[in-house]
Amino acid sequence: MRIFDPHIHMTSRTTDDYEAMYAAGVRAVVEPAFWLGQPRTNAATFIDYFDSLIGWERYRASQFGIAHNCTIALNPKEANDSRCRPILDHVPRYLSKTGVVAVGEIGYDCMTAEETEAFEIQLEMAAERGLPALVHTPHRDKLSGTLASIDVVHRVGIDPGLVLLDHLNEVTIQPAVESGCWAGFSIYPDTKMDEARMVALMQRYGLERILVNSAADWGRSDPLKTAKTARAMLAASFTEDDVDRVMWRNPVEFYGQSGQLRLMSEDTAGAFAGNTIHRGERR
Ligand SMILES: [Zn+2]
Numbered sequence: 001m002r003i004f005d006p007h008i009h010m011t012s013r014t015t016d017d018y019e020a021m022y023a024a025g026v027r028a029v030v031e032p033a034f035w036l037g038q039p040r041t042n043a044a045t046f047i048d049y050f051d052s053l054i055g056w057e058r059y060r061a062s063q064f065g066i067a068h069n070c071t072i073a074l075n076p077k078e079a080n081d082s083r084c085r086p087i088l089d090h091v092p093r094y095l096s097k098t099g100v101v102a103v104g105e106i107g108y109d110c111m112t113a114e115e116t117e118a119f120e121i122q123l124e125m126a127a128e129r130g131l132p133a134l135v136h137t138p139h140r141d142k143l144s145g146t147l148a149s150i151d152v153v154h155r156v157g158i159d160p161g162l163v164l165l166d167h168l169n170e171v172t173i174q175p176a177v178e179s180g181c182w183a184g185f186s187i188y189p190d191t192k193m194d195e196a197r198m199v200a201l202m203q204r205y206g207l208e209r210i211l212v213n214s215a216a217d218w219g220r221s222d223p224l225k226t227a228k229t230a231r232a233m234l235a236a237s238f239t240e241d242d243v244d245r246v247m248w249r250n251p252v253e254f255y256g257q258s259g260q261l262r263l264m265s266e267d268t269a270g271a272f273a274g275n276t277i278h279r280g281e282r283r
Contacts, residue, residue: 104134
């Protein structure tokens, strides 16, 4: 079983987690830029963080045989802090780098006017470059936040096939699927979404444009939730090919649209030519 975790915050995880993920079949990840818990007080601290996502964390993952990619953005929560906003001027220069596979996480936290503005500006950056965008749907008012996010997608005019609406659930999947966007689900140990509910959603809605992740952030979370969901799929009579589609080929197809996706960790050392998945290529 090969697994691609399309949304996991490895910055908050230990080397034991990397080892356990590799043993469970995880070979590639996308780590979205997010809020680090402690509020940032100036834009320069984002630059160090973004550099660590494309540098140090990629190297750390490579030590465990895992290809590390990331997304770059001003996150929704800190879009509300005027001290952080100047980072928007620096986001574009990261978007053409190998291993930067989307603009994200963008979207809504508290659904303020400041969040809408940062969301639109950054979604336009993705549209202009033909890059995927990772949209975080809010944990409170999830339905209205998801609907408002879809409105922004329509307003900006980006191809919905380039947009991943993430952290969905039973209430928000229907509008997400109808929008033509990709649908992402974060599987947690005891909140939000679990393996059994995820399997039930796949039985009902199919596997097209569905992504499953473990999120694995600062809260109680489990970086093996992708593998556990894969096992729950097999127990529910999905095939090995179905599992490969959801856990590998779907995320490769979505993030491969960037032309900057890396699927082998070794190219950190420049050892593998031809590692990057170019636009239109399938693996
Ligand atoms: Zn996240």
